[in-house]
Amino acid sequence: METQIRVTFQPHGRSVSVLSGTTILEAAARAGLVIETPCGGAGTCGKCRVRVMQGCGAATASDERVFSSEELREGWRLACRTVIACETVVVVPLASLFGGEHQILATSDSGTTPEILPDIRKIHVALAPPTLIDDAPDLLRLEHAIGPFKASLSLIRHVSATLRANGFAGTAVLANHHLIDFEAGDTRERCFGVAFDIGTTTLVGTLLNLCTGDKLGVVSRMNPQVSFGDDVLSRIHHAASCGNCLDEMRLALTNEVSGMIDALCAGATISRENIYAAAFAGNTTMEHILCGLNPAQMGETPFVPMHARGLLVPASELGIPIHHGAQAYVFPIIGGFVGGDTVAGMLATRIDRHEGTALLVDIGTNGEIVLSHNGVFYAASTAAGPAFEGARIACGMRGTHGAIEKVVFDDDVRLEVIGNVAPTGICGSGLIDLISELLACGIVTPEGQMLAPDELPGTLAPALARRVRADENGSISFVLSEAGAGCGSSPVALTQRDVREVQLGSGAVRAGIILLLRQAGLDVSDLGIVLIAGGFGNFIRRSSAQRIGLLPGGIDHTRIRYVGNVSLAGAQAALLSGDARRLGEDLARRVKHVELSTMDGFQDAFADAMFFPRS
């Protein structure tokens, strides 16, 4: 394990530890700050400017082309070109952040941020008490102060009592024009919402301040439904397999979400009763189960969901224990296997704003692919499997503390581990790096075979060769780390079986992209931008993704951009803005849902993609 170097980003105050040689761009991404790189990190556009306040990097030729000598003296550098060699403090100006403050909600092309205009508004009122002359009823008094509203009977019962017990003052909580509560005192500061990405394998939730848009916490858990099967089809079958199976799965999910909300509240020391809105984005099956809708009909041809529109329903009806009057938004659906998470991704990346042709590839347990071509959207789904989320991989894990998230080979293996600790497993981004390196050095063949110790190429560095092991049954594995807890009782290693899982997953995504382009009459050369999304970890190396064939050959790597968990970002956008939600509804309606399996050439395309590309 090499020494890691500390990099601190200001004014955000975030620090990460990285290997020597990492660019500031990559380090910033690990700190959750995605910097503008319209040129794809080629050092030419000058958009990724940052100011190195403390550190030891010399200016590169690119820096000298972009900055004046005074700027260079002040520490201005291009984040994509500047390599970290010692402890560094970097100031990232807002203008350099991808999409400004709400960076993952906007594209680099537009640079605009969506307005924060949530449905929830809190208004503090101090009303004149009634007299014989001014004898307007209590609620009419309130209406004069806050505008027309609707309210449930139970709330009307409560408002007068609260008004009269507090000298006709208090805080009205409005969800659009529905009064959902009337609170004693001035509670305007306490106004929160939660957004969730409900993945087949992974759940991620964030707590947001609805007034400022600030993110107050994030929590990630395994979807407890994995005990009922690790892909959507097995979930669909389980839901239909007994009378209360659907409800059992729904409760497993909502209980976990409830626990995540507890954790978010504890982290921010707020009360669940001050969470007034929730937004959920998930694939079609996950959203159906969340809503208690039987997904059975998606398990048989023609794989048709029950509903498609976004649902705005009482959170209590979903069993989500936040404010009793809160509404929960569940994202609109495109088709049986292209769900609300894809719509959320389209919304977060504003794929509609890309001129020409753009591709969004969201890799989860299913890989969803959206192609945007001159205002027309095509979407399809392909079974990537849970490998990239760490499941079905011997030492796989999510991108959390202890996960190997970056792998580089030189004369031996160099690792980056989240939290800078001994590794306990490997997450999606690490896996992609590792397979890429194994392919590059010939330990794994393009056919996906991991060579035995005695079959290795003679040019291989000895340290690397020593990591290839065969057990007593002849099963081959590649050992990453003997140190630390490892996975189970073994060292952290990659098995032949793991290689097959990645091979199938990346092949499925590549074939899906090729077929969808074909459906639109396009070719990879038409692609202006390729956005890769998913919960791989903190970053994904484009070269690695290309090397393992997650994307078709022929895409200029400067056109590829990693945009992170866009499903969660879209859910957050919907929470913060009714306009964003309506835009999502509109995008969902405009998408052409393509069922790849009914296309001519489907079998051939998948068969072709089952091998890794020959470099």
Added chain:
Amino acid sequence: METQIRVTFQPHGRSVSVLSGTTILEAAARAGLVIETPCGGAGTCGKCRVRVMQGCGAATASDERVFSSEELREGWRLACRTVIACETVVVVPLASLFGGEHQILATSDSGTTPEILPDIRKIHVALAPPTLIDDAPDLLRLEHAIGPFKASLSLIRHVSATLRANGFAGTAVLANHHLIDFEAGDTRERCFGVAFDIGTTTLVGTLLNLCTGDKLGVVSRMNPQVSFGDDVLSRIHHAASCGNCLDEMRLALTNEVSGMIDALCAGATISRENIYAAAFAGNTTMEHILCGLNPAQMGETPFVPMHARGLLVPASELGIPIHHGAQAYVFPIIGGFVGGDTVAGMLATRIDRHEGTALLVDIGTNGEIVLSHNGVFYAASTAAGPAFEGARIACGMRGTHGAIEKVVFDDDVRLEVIGNVAPTGICGSGLIDLISELLACGIVTPEGQMLAPDELPGTLAPALARRVRADENGSISFVLSEAGAGCGSSPVALTQRDVREVQLGSGAVRAGIILLLRQAGLDVSDLGIVLIAGGFGNFIRRSSAQRIGLLPGGIDHTRIRYVGNVSLAGAQAALLSGDARRLGEDLARRVKHVELSTMDGFQDAFADAMFFPRS
């Protein structure tokens, strides 16, 4: 008891039995058909034309002025002038009905009928089942057929199953744009609603066909809350007197309403599950209790209600057991003692359409008075007491089977009894007639004293004089009927105490009218029309109402019109038309609420009105 004569009205097929000498106009009113009389029944306007197909009435001078000799030969007569002398069959043309088919919902001046356009619509659909090519989700398929809608999660759960179990066909039930049910088969014929007048003393409910507007039944019951006190103030105090008193009163009411709905359903052989809407009009206190809103603040100055706007809430939230997705509408409120029943009355009479100055007097346990003057509305409330609804009167009863509803004195007493049976009591209209006749013949003095047998004027017919009795304590009463069941064990009689109740009640109404006119700077001579509403019975005789001083002196009797239960009529209008409901909301907002007790001269006006008028 004189023989009664049968009169049949066509094409309605309704028959009533009346005393000889009754006009066709009065008989029609008893049959529920209110005929146009813009001239007030003076025989001059010619609007009340009917055709006597069978009978024995000769043409009057008025008939000869209005009709041609050919028309006279065909049987055309003025309903206001034609007296019934033998069994008669009358055809009433639509043009002669007050307001056409929906007579009580429109004024005679406009003659227009509100459109039947209820919020509830049923649409039968037969959808194409999904295929791999046409893979739209189930609810999107439905949306293509019925337009965009919202639905609860529980209904979405139900729709797909119902569609798929019935070959993708069924009947959608929409309340505005909310899908509230999806029923197997074609159920369009089964679409009903209920409208209720929630009076302090009396509850009246009707069952309507929402497609046609047809009235399928009516049922009337005593408000069971009378056990908690017989006026609104005692109800308000009881509601606040213990922790669950409000809920106890609410449940007493909703249980009775539920029983009435059962009776309506049984009568029309329909299911409660096919009642998709309900409308309720009542005074402010009754509506508060119905909604579970504590009326306590209306028991103390400044008598301010909790809310004012009309409420559209789930019927289930009110505890009204109809369709589980049904909405209930509760009328908007004007002030603490001028409630939704008044708004409903304004709506039913379309008081906004009267040019000049119009007065609506709705006499229930409270008397509500609305003055419309050149587009400005004033409303006030006055405590009439429950006498006109038959309560606090020794032999008082509601206007149902066995009630004396009309009293005429000649040399003895002539009675009309509802159902043509031996009388069991006297209802409001009979009471007004009786007091009027007793005043006219001198048995009751303008001060309200019933003379003892030995004080009676010598000119009095002996048969009438014999009806005045004094018991062993010297209490005087006037016996109406020795025959029949009587009230309790006594004969049907009027007591001195009963006279005092009517005296107070009619005086309160008269004083209220005088004060409200004064507030608007007007005089009785300014009144273009006076509409008297209430549940007195089937009809009210204007001359009697004037004689007992229910109205101020000086109103030309041709300007007075009895319009029946306008609170119920308004509730029905709101059930049948969203436009009507919105109009009611608008009227409620435009009314100036006048608190009579804070006016200068309040005490004097009430003291002046405490005596019956000297004729």
